[in-house]
Amino acid sequence: MSGHNDENGGTPVGPPRLVAPDWGADALVVAGLAVPDRPEIRATPVEDNPRAVAVSPDGTRAYSANHDAGTLSVVDLESQDLPVLRSVPAGKNPCAVVAGLAGEQVCVADWAGDRVTVFDKEGLSPVPLPVGAGPCALAAAPGGQAGRVCVVNGTDATVSVVDVSTPGSPSVAAPVPVPGATGAIAVARSGRFAYVASRGEGTADGWVTVLDLDADGRVVGAPVPVGAEPRALALGPGDDRLCVANYGSATVSVAIVDPDTGRVESPTAVAAGPHPVAVDFTPDGASVLVVGQTSGALTAVRVDTPAAVHLDGPVGAVPAGVVCGPEGAFAYVGDQATGALVTVRTAPRRTGEVPTGTGSKPVNVAVSPDGAWAYAADSLSDKVAVLDPGTLQPGTPIPLDAPHQPWDVAIAADRTFACATSPGSSSLLVLTPTGGGELTFDGAVTVTPIALAPGASPYGVAITPDGRYAVTADSGTATVSLVDPKGGRYTIDAETVDCQQPTGAALSRDGKTLYVADFASTLEGQTGGKIAVLSRTGPGRWQRLDPIDATTGQLSGPHELALSADGLRLCVANYQNGTVSVLQRATVNDAWTFHMAVTKSPTAMKHPYGLALTPDGLTLYVSNAAGQRATVEVFDISTKPAQFRRTITVESNNPIPPGLALSPDGQYLYAAVSKVWMGDDNPLGTVYGTDLNKNEPSMTVVATALSQPVDRPNGLACRDDRTLYVVSQGRKDTPIRDACLAVLTLDTTRLAVRESKTLPLDKNDVPYSIAAAGDGTAYVADFAGKTVTVLTSGVTPVPVGSPESSRPWDVAVTYDGGYACASDRESNSVHCVRLTGDHEVTSLTVGRDPMGVACAPRDARAFVANHKDNSVTVIALPGASGVPEVVTTWCHPLFAGPESVSVSADGTLLFVTCENNGALLMLDTTTGTPLFTVPAGRALAGSAPDPRPTTPRVCLADAEGAVVAVVDTTALGLVGPAPAAFDLRQARR
The missing domain is CATH 2.130.10.10 (YVTN repeat-like/Quinoprotein amine dehydrogenase)
Known part of the structure; x- marks a missing residue:
């Protein structure tokens, strides 16, 4: 394949291609392999019965040994039309040719004349040399500049070594006997050793004889037994493997070779199908390809295992030769019966x-x-x-x-x-x-x-x-986190929650402690209710701890809860008496104690419902329904008593206080207004929001029931800075509407919805407020069900x-x-x-x-x-x-x-x-x-x-x-x- 270093190689020049004779058409055929799976075929006429071809190391010349014409044709491969530059006499019946010799010489074997002729690159300056009887095959070291040519003399079963190291002055050594020699011969890339196959008699083993070319062809060691009737052999790119196609025994012999001594170890026989006739190594030397002449089979044999892989179905009717492509991804098989060049994918490729x-x-x-x-x-x-x-x-x-x-x-x-x-x-x-x-x-x-x-x-x-x-x-x-990507769901049962009317929830930052507000139908102005405290003992498992009772917490109809990030301050909205209880503790292991009550004077708070607390625990947002307006009152609770700072209007002419949520970064406040007092044949409710950095007096609409799945929204929480969880109660009376948790994904303004989805809730449980964990798990307090519904991604980190x-x-x-x-x-x-x-x-x-x-x-x-x-x-x-x-x-x-x-x-x-x-x-x-x-x-x-x-x-x-x-x-x-x-x-x- 010109353009690549190989047996005739040298410096790669031009595109890769195959050059071969067409005996029947008296032509030289060139297959361009620029697109390796689609060879481009060209041909040029030469003289009668071209039997062999060689290519110059630089890829510019092809040489055709024309058996019946007795000539050598020199073809210009650089020209598109492949012109024959000259045809020169080359003996009676030239049958083999080799190029890539020192000084760009070319050697031709004349079978009938018992001689070889050495030419220069252009087919000129012939020098004839006598060799043994019936020279039928030539071989030289691949890569260019070979100094010796091995000649197989088929008639007298000898090998002649021709020294071509001095251009223009070749010489030949005395023939070396190799009994039963066939035309199967290869020379190592080092140029020192030649390997010649000899046929066995009948089913007897054949042999491979190693010759030392530095010693005029002296035999190295004893001949190595291979299979019967060896027809072809090949050396791997590293000269460290030898493969022989044994036509008579349907095997390939694979042997390790010592490149320094030329010695061949005992071969391993690999089944290759009937009548293997040709072999060629892949460019990486890892495999050898074998074709069976009568079966049409193609076999790839890994030389280091060795193990065989067979192509499903025949590769041709009567395949006679195989050549690997330039990058090893494709090989090419010549089918004598159909006159076709068959392309086979032999290796993975991009x-x-x-x-x-x-x-x-x-x-x-x-x-x-x-x-x-x-x-x-x-x-x-x-x-x-x-x-x-x-x-x-x-x-x-x-x-x-x-x-x-x-x-x-x-x-x-x-x-x-x-x-x-x-x-x-x-x-x-x-x-x-x-x-x-x-x-x-x-x-x-x-x-x-x-x-x-x-x-x-x-x-x-x-x-x-x-x-x-x-x-x-x-x-x-x-850690290795196990995540339920479809979202898990379980219920903390009523016995564990132990609340009469759960209305609010708050979760510690580590997700291990859950606080549930128990409204407990307290009469207005009276003390009553409690805060249930639950501890997580494992995935989906909770146990009840001692609650915070009404006396300890100064509770009066507790509703929503807010817990500081450090877990040391807990705020409770007292729906019945218009205050917020602030509880404190020194460490997370201490008991809660009452710290102060947050009130608003002179205008009182009415039915505080929603709470939000900044991450530092110093600023408190409280929803209020005083004066028939839904508002948010802002308090500084870093001092005692707390200091009122300002009012944010949520919705005028609304007697219902909203649920509240603060974004994790503390920059955006959101409110949910349910409008349950209005006729509700259709979904009702609005979610509002405001950028707290702007200190605006009122909130803007984020979502309405007309465009988003918010129907009688009660509680809400920020899952993260871009996601709102909104508890939509729906309606359990006619007309019935299902309850759900609306998951609203906000756009870049954080005050409008980009997309939404829903997770179903049980309307008969009357879901109220919600707490969200950092992993996205949501805890919904169920007012009528006396339970807590947990909607979770199921994130379970496993420490490793x-x-x-x-x-x-x-x-x-x-x-x-x-x-x-x-x-x-x-x-x-x-x-x-x-x-x-x-x-x-x-x-x-x-x-x-x-x-x-x-x-x-x-x-x-x-x-x-x-x-x-x-x-x-x-x-x-x-x-x-x-x-x-x-x-x-x-x-x-x-x-x-x-x-x-x-x-x-x-x-x-x-x-x-x-x-x-x-x-x-x-x-x-x-x-x-x-x-x-x-x-x-x-x-x-x-x-x-x-x-x-x-x-x-x-x-x-x-x-x-x-x-x-x-x-x-x-x-x-x-x-x-x-x-x-x-x-x-x-x-x-």
Whole structure:
């Protein structure tokens, strides 16, 4: 193949191509391989019966040995029409030719004349030399500037060595006997050793004889037995492997060669189908391709195993030769029966790319279970890229909105949701189809942020096969978080809550203590009610502690509650006596004591209902219905007594005090007005808001029942600075309307709704006020049900280390959902978390700086990329002892800073990407043996195989190329024939 170093090679010049004779048409055929799967065929007439061809090292000349014409034709390969520059006499019956010799000489064998002739590059200055009887094959060291030519003399079974090291003055040594010599011969790239095949008698073994060309062809050691009737042999690119096609025994002999001594070890026979007739090494030397003449079979044999893979179906009717393409992804077979050049895909290759946007930096990819589309996390934007790996077309990116910037993505097996991590905002983003059903390539998507623990900084994410959990690796908090992305729900029962009429709720910052206000039907102006105190003992489990009674808290119909961030100040709105009780304690372990009552004078507060407290616990907002107006009274409670500061009007001519909520940053205040006194055949109610920094006297409308799902809204809470939870009571009397929790996502102004969704509540429970946790969990006090409804994302952080000494990075889940495996870059370990029971953690020491981790799709193994150890560790889940254990660690020179790993859908291939490397490594998952290296981009990051075992494809995030590369991982596959009467046994490159 001209343009590449090979047996006639030299400095690569021009496009890659194949040059071969067409005996029947007396022509020389050139197949251009610029597009390797679609050869471009050209031909030029030469003289009678061209039997062999050679190509000059610079790729500018082709030489045709014309058997019946007795000539050598010199063809100009630089010209489009391939003109014959000259045809010169070359003996009676020239049958073989070799180029790439010292001084650009060319040597031609004359079978009938028992001689060879040495020409210069242009076919001039012939020098004839006598050799043995019936010279039929020539070979020289590949790469150009060969100093010796080996001549197989078929009639007298000898080999002659021709010295061409001095251009114009060749010489020949005495013939060396090689009994039964065939035309199968190869010379090492070093130029020192030649390997000659000899036929056996009948079914007897054939032989390979090693000749030392530095000693005029002296035989090295004893001949090496191979199979019967060896027809072809080839040396690997490193001169360290020898493969022989044994026509009579239907095998290929694979042997290790010592390049320094030329000695061949005992070969291993590999079944290759009937009558193997030709072999050729792939460019990386890892495999050899074999064609069977009578079966039409193509076999790829890995030389280090050795193991054979057979192409399904015949590659031709009577294939006679095979040549590997320039990059090893394709091979070419000449079919004698049909006169066709058959193209075969022999190795994985990049098939294309999908852009992810200008300035993007995709770092991880997830492919949908049906393989129809994929998501890519663009780490430099607030978007998830959408792409079609089949058509290589991009879709419309999914906005996550600031401050969310994705790092990893995962798609649920049932396609009802996907997840993306946002390290900077410590959030998990849940992507769901807006109209329900399944996610699609171009369907509308709703994004719901789920807050993890503050500072969690999640990187990797995986989803369990049953879709129950999304699992994140939290680099900031040294945890693995188990998240219910569909939202969980449970009820704290009435016996545990122990309240007659729950009306308000407040939650400690750590989420472990819940306070519930019990209105208890207290008469106006009288003391009564209590605050229930509940302690969380586990996921969904609470126990009742001693309550704060009416006397201790100076309570009178307690309604909403407000708790300071430090948990040391609790405020209670006393609906019946128009005050707010402020309770204090010195530490979180102390009992609550009454500190003061907040009142307003001279105009009293009437039915204070809603409360909001700034994070520092110093400014209190109280809803009021005095004077037939719904207002918010602002108090400074840093002093005793509290100081009134100002009034904010919510709604005039409204006798009902609103529920209140303050954004976590303390900048925006929101109020919910239900309007229950009005006729309610239709939903009624309004949510208001104000920017407190502007000190405006009144609030503006954020949402109304006409446009949003707010129907008789009672309580509300800020899930975060952009999300409002609003309790809509609906109506249990005719006309019946369902209660719900409205989740309002605000736009950039934070005073208007961008989108909304609802979570159902039981209208018969009469849901009242709500408290929200930092992870998005909502606690709704049920007035009639005497319970607390908990709507939760189900975030369960499992500690796997300490933030000072651990940095979880990537995570994968086993095929059965039994374990989550998180790599830990700081502690050089992998934490295996049992996903059932008590979430037991087994930490295993692996290599330094483990980054990527992947689980096999069909067995309980995990693979870990050890970035600084240049290795891959294999973990069994569980191991022989019943707990996770390290099985082995693979090292290889190709593992240069491995960063990510993934496993093919059939479980046979491990895909590895390395730091700042544009090549994909493909490994055998059983042995760790590198099988292929596929150039696929500039700096590959995460990879995602197609989940379908029948679709051998993998998508790779190219962080520097701003694309997702798509690689076809097929090892053997028929591409198609092209009309070209090639004799690939004589093909040259």
